[in-house]
Amino acid sequence: MTVTPEEAARELLEIVPLIMRDIRSEMRSQSSPDLTIPQFRALAFLNRNEGSSLLKVANHMGLTPPSTCRLMDGLIARGMMTRQDNPADRRCVRLVVTARGLAILDASTRGTLAYLADKLGNVGDDGREVIVKAMKSLRSVFATGTRIRAVVE
Amino acid sequence: MTVTPEEAARELLEIVPLIMRDIRSEMRSQSSPDLTIPQFRALAFLNRNEGSSLLKVANHMGLTPPSTCRLMDGLIARGMMTRQDNPADRRCVRLVVTARGLAILDASTRGTLAYLADKLGNVGDDGREVIVKAMKSLRSVFATGTRIRAVVE
DNA sequence: TATTGTTATACTCTATAACTATA
DNA sequence: TATAGTTATAGAGTATAACAATA
Numbered sequence: 001m002t003v004t005p006e007e008a009a010r011e012l013l014e015i016v017p018l019i020m021r022d023i024r025s026e027m028r029s030q031s032s033p034d035l036t037i038p039q040f041r042a043l044a045f046l047n048r049n050e051g052s053s054l055l056k057v058a059n060h061m062g063l064t065p066p067s068t069c070r071l072m073d074g075l076i077a078r079g080m081m082t083r084q085d086n087p088a089d090r091r092c093v094r095l096v097v098t099a100r101g102l103a104i105l106d107a108s109t110r111g112t113l114a115y116l117a118d119k120l121g122n123v124g125d126d127g128r129e130v131i132v133k134a135m136k137s138l139r140s141v142f143a144t145g146t147r148i149r150a151v152v153e
Numbered sequence: 154m155t156v157t158p159e160e161a162a163r164e165l166l167e168i169v170p171l172i173m174r175d176i177r178s179e180m181r182s183q184s185s186p187d188l189t190i191p192q193f194r195a196l197a198f199l200n201r202n203e204g205s206s207l208l209k210v211a212n213h214m215g216l217t218p219p220s221t222c223r224l225m226d227g228l229i230a231r232g233m234m235t236r237q238d239n240p241a242d243r244r245c246v247r248l249v250v251t252a253r254g255l256a257i258l259d260a261s262t263r264g265t266l267a268y269l270a271d272k273l274g275n276v277g278d279d280g281r282e283v284i285v286k287a288m289k290s291l292r293s294v295f296a297t298g299t300r301i302r303a304v305v306e
Numbered sequence: 307t308a309t310t311g312t313t314a315t316a317c318t319c320t321a322t323a324a325c326t327a328t329a
Numbered sequence: 330t331a332t333a334g335t336t337a338t339a340g341a342g343t344a345t346a347a348c349a350a351t352a
Contacts, residue, residue, distance in 0.1 A: 001282055002278055002282075003278060003281035003282045003284075003285050004270075004281075005269075005270035005271070005273040005274045005281065006266060006270045007281070007285065008269075008270070008273045008281040008284050008285055009265075009266045009267075009269035009270040009273055010266060011284070011285050011288040011289075012172065012269055012273070012284070012288065013176065013265060013266065013269060014288075014292075015288040015291050015292050015295070016169060016172050016173055016176065017173065017176075017190055017194060018291075018292070018295045018296065019165065019169050019291060019295050020169055020170065020173045021214070021215045022215075022295050023166065023169065023170075024343095025215060028343085028344085036318065036319080037170055038318085038319065038320095039318090041170060053333075053334090054333070054334060054335095055332090055333065055334085061174075062174050062175075062178060063319090063320075063321095064320075064321060064322080065333075065334065065335085066320085066321075066322080066323095066334090066335075066336080066337095067319070067320050067321070068334095069334065069335060069336085070318085070319075070320080070335095071318090071319080071320095073335095074317095074318070074319095089328080089329075089332095089333085090327080090328060090329085090333095091327065091328045091329070091332065091333040091334070092328095092332095092333060092334085093333080093334070112162075112166060113159060113162045113163060113166065114162075116158075116161075116162035116165055116166060117157075117158035117159045117161070117162040118158070119294045119295070120158040120161045120162055120165070120294065121158045122293075122294055123290045123291075123293065123294055125155055125156060127287075127290040128156035128157075128158065128160075128161040129154055129155075129156045130283055130286045130287045130290060131156075131161050131164070131165070131287045131290060131291065132156050132160065132161055132164050133283045133287070134280075134283045134284045134286070134287030134288075135164040135165065135167075135168040135287075136164075137276045137280040137283060137284060138168050138171075138172060138276075138284065139167075139168050139171070140275075140276070141272045141273065141275055141276055142168070142171045142172050142175050142272070143171065177320095181320085181321085189341065189342080191341085191342065191343095192341090206310075206311090207310070207311060207312095208309090208310065208311080216342090216343075216344095217343075217344060217345080218310075218311065218312085219311090219312075219313080219314095219343085219344075219345080219346095220342070220343050220344070221311095222311065222312060222313085223341085223342075223343080224341090224342075224343095227340090227341070227342095242309095242310085242351080242352075243310095243350080243351060243352085244309065244310040244311070244350065244351045244352070245309095245310065245311085245351095246310085246311070
């Protein structure tokens, strides 16, 4: 079976928003109403990269600095993150996840993964194998984040 | 290779938002700045289902009726859609895509698909085959839309 | 009374433009 | 002057609650 890029694109454009909607709706309701997807992604990144600057986060997420700043505002207002001084370069902030933020991130991760895993239990082992392979291909194509302002990280 | 539902879930939760961000950013910038993703999806649905009621659209999109109403407001304000009376049941509206809406939908579809197809040209035929297979599996799991208010369609 | 849709209100996400502080 | 971050402003997406019109 030969698949043209156009066919694959069509599938992607139809299915990916569906999955996204489902994940969002799960995160919003029920088990883990604490985080939106951007908040979740920011927390996860900062948990892996403690003390990153605002631009690093913006960079990683493909957002503009003001958008990222607002996102941080929200997380900080709800006690999941702090801004700390960076003595080495006082223009930069060090963004650090709080214990509370980590706990919420953990709970949300667990809840969402359990939800998805439950659904993926229905596609069979073959289906999951294909899905994982596809995600690896897609990562190679979509992982190169948009670079805003700073090209170097 | 055996893949647990948890592993597949983890991949999905990492990659799908990446793709989504990319699609969104493409739609916002460059070639097709005319539609957001929800607007695009609503137009596409109504193009396939002319004269659907608000609840049918809400249903399909997994949105609440007020959210959908707002979405329609935006499309109507920009001349891409009209609300028409439904003589059969005057509580219902008939949502109809205008010629202008159709033209914009077409252009946006073409632009976004071309963008995605270009990216998917880099994964090779095997990669695309796996991707299409994965999307078919995922559709079967995520296609069952959330039913809000109306369970029957 | 039940159904369809809308308005009121309130968040979050996101952007561009203009600004401040530091280098 | 260049870089990091913020504030100002604006529009879209989304929800819940309350309401109007029709069945």
